[in-house]
Amino acid sequence: MTYIGIDVSKATFVVAYSSAKTGRTKTFKNTVKGVREFIRTISATEHHCVLEATGNYSALLVYLLSEARITVSLENPLKIKNFARAMLSVTKTDEIDARLIALYGERMQPVPYKLRSDSILILKQKRTVLRQLKKQLVATRNLKGSLEVLPSFDPECKKTIEKTIVFLEKQIKAMEEKITSLAQGEYKKQMDLLTSIKGIGVTLAAALIVATGGFTYFDNAKQLTRYLGLSPTYQQSGTSVNVKGHINRNGDSNLRSQLYVAAFSSLRYNTECKACFERLRSNGKPGKVAVVAVANKLVRQAFAVVTQGKPYVDGFKSERQ
Template sequence: MTYIGIDISKATFVAAFPHGKGYRTETFQNNAKGIRKFISKLDHAIHHCVMEATGNYCFLLLYLLDKTGIRASLINPKKIKNYSRVMMSVTKTDSKDACLIADFGERFKPEPYKFPSEQIMLLKQKKTVLRQLQKQLTATKNLLSSLEPLPVKDKKCLNSLKQTITFLEKQIKYMQQEMETVVTDVFDKQLKLLTSIKGIGVTLATALIIATGGFTYFENAKQLSRFIGICPTIEQSGTSINIRGHINRNGDETLRSMLYVAAWSASQHNKACKECYQRLRGKGKSGKVAMIAVANKLVRQAFAVVTSNKSYIDGFVSTKPDSAL
């Protein structure tokens, strides 16, 4: 397999092709015409493209590569950054980055990117817009609150802010309804399974479906927990260092926060989560550590009900079959 490294920006992307003992680079426009020109130079039987996850700028290229049948991998930028440090690279240009990404692909042979369904792509866009609208609403409300104590108030400014708040609230409600409609139409079964778990509501269930591509991206719950960023880190070296540290925090911050909030409810009403919380608190663990453990248990429960296609039964205890039988 021949690996092509790609460094993407908004308007262009640089591709590094193997050439002799090194690489040659070529720049293409990051639009449909430029991407088709790039694809015309590839052979789907031998070429594998590797690129960093750079927001939305890489997805048109990924989409057209997928439609053409050419393998492509999307790499966490942190991996490329750390690889650059390992290789002691002192020069950072688009061409050098493309060569570095190609070398990373050649050494580590990353798995091909699993392109999400169109429904998941639409849901991700709606989720992004909804999050931004909520941030704007909070900022506008804070601005209005800061103006109200002033002795001399500009009524036009206050009215403008109030109208903006009303508009944002309507748009947020509309976008939430749109997301619920898509999830109900396409992922109705998964939504019902997830919301059968005490502690997981429609909003969190929808976020989990989006993050997992309808639970198709991960093979087990541990992979999902690591992706979300709620797995504890461990530092061990010789006899002097042996630390079980904080969570890794590598994933979606919003989803991680939603799980943490849901864990509070689950620790009170979900029997397995409540037992987990009380057990850890009884061992002297802090409330925050115990709550993170509950959030992890919620993830495991969510993964279990979807993969088994069975609704959650509160207090259910699995029994292993007798090996003697």
């Protein structure tokens, strides 16, 4: 298998057909025509394409490569960046980056990317819009608050801001209802299983389904917690460094915040989560650390009920330890 490195930008993408310095590179337009022109230069049985996850810029390329049955890996840019540091790379151009990505593929042999279903793509777009609407609502409310302390608040400005707040609140409510409706329609069984867990509501359940592709992207709960950025970090070196750091904070910060809030709710109603929190607090752990641990437990419970296809039973203890 020959690994092909691809450096993607908004208008074009550069392809390195090998990692060798003398290897051929070529630039294609990041359009349907350009991608199909590139696909004609490679073989589904001989080539494995590797590229960084660059948001919407790489979406078309990944989709058309997957449709053509060509193996493609979509890697976290941080992995490529750290790999470049390990290779002591000091020069950065699109061609060099493409060759570096090809070399990364040869050395690391990344797993193939699983193309998201249409329903997951739609849900993801709606969640992105919802997140931005909420940010705009917070900003507008803050603006109102900053103007209210002035000696004179212009009535016209106040009316405009209040109308904007009402509009944003309606849009947010409508978008949340659409997300819930779509998730219930496409993933009803998973939604029912997830919401059987005390502490997980329909909004969080839908967010988990989007993040995991219907729980198909991960083999176990540990992989999922690491992806969500809830895994604790640890640094140890010799006798001078022995530090238990913060969580790794990778992945979707919005979903991580939702899990953190859900963890507080679960302390009242979820027997296992409450026991976990109390045990850690009695062992002297800070409150925030204990809450993060509870969020991790919620993720493990969510992964368990969906993969096993059984609703959550509060207080149930598995015989497997």
